[in-house]
Amino acid sequence: MNTWPLRLTPGCDLRAALAEAVRLQLPTGSAFVLSGIGSLEDARLRLAGAEAATCLAGPVELLTLAGTVSPQGLHLHASVADAQGRVLGGHLLPGNVVRTTAELLLAWSPEWALGCAPDAQTGFTELQIQDRR
Template identity: 55%
Template sequence: MRTLPVRLHPRQDLRGALASILADTGGGAAFVLQGIGSLSVARIRFAGKPEATELRGDLEILTLAGSLSSDGWHLHITVADAQGRVTGGHVAPGCIVRTTAEILLALLPENAFSREPDAESGCNELVIRPVAPPGGA
């Protein structure tokens, strides 16, 4: 495992920026260990709901965690609004950084993640496969 601290800047799309960072590292598996910062737009999909809900305003990221791969994501976020109300759920595309997002990634070069149908859950779930080290088994 290799850790990678990153800082996202105003107006960056949270998921898009993380996708670019993962692609730039050449990795196929990573976890977001933690994230804090702020958003001007949060798009959050609540449990059991098919569509994301959009929140706008001065939003503080209280937590950000999940798994990343080139073919699927599972990110959860909690945010607080200017009145201190807390909302959380699945990160959807369109979360826009307001001032900063400080994120700690754990890159896992010895693994490959994919999302594949799971008969038991009925959803695409995480599948973890080992990756052979360069130059041998």
């Protein structure tokens, strides 16, 4: 397994910039996000079981970020804290703009390719793992 530290800069959309960096820099086009910290202008999350986005007015601290990136999409979970220290977590949606920095650690392996496809059992798009050995 290989690791790759990545810093995203102010003004970029966290999801879009992460997807583009993985697409351009990693040979499999996929990675696991092991950790992520930083700050966001505002937070856009989908909470457990919810259909709609929840927006937390910023600035907010990005406390954790973890998940998967594949050519077919991203599945990221995050926790964020507001100025009073209240913490909220859920699925990271598009529209999370980096405020000062987003510092990520990614892991990837040339032996494994990640993807996502509809899963009949769950009704959601789920992780698919391809062994390339």
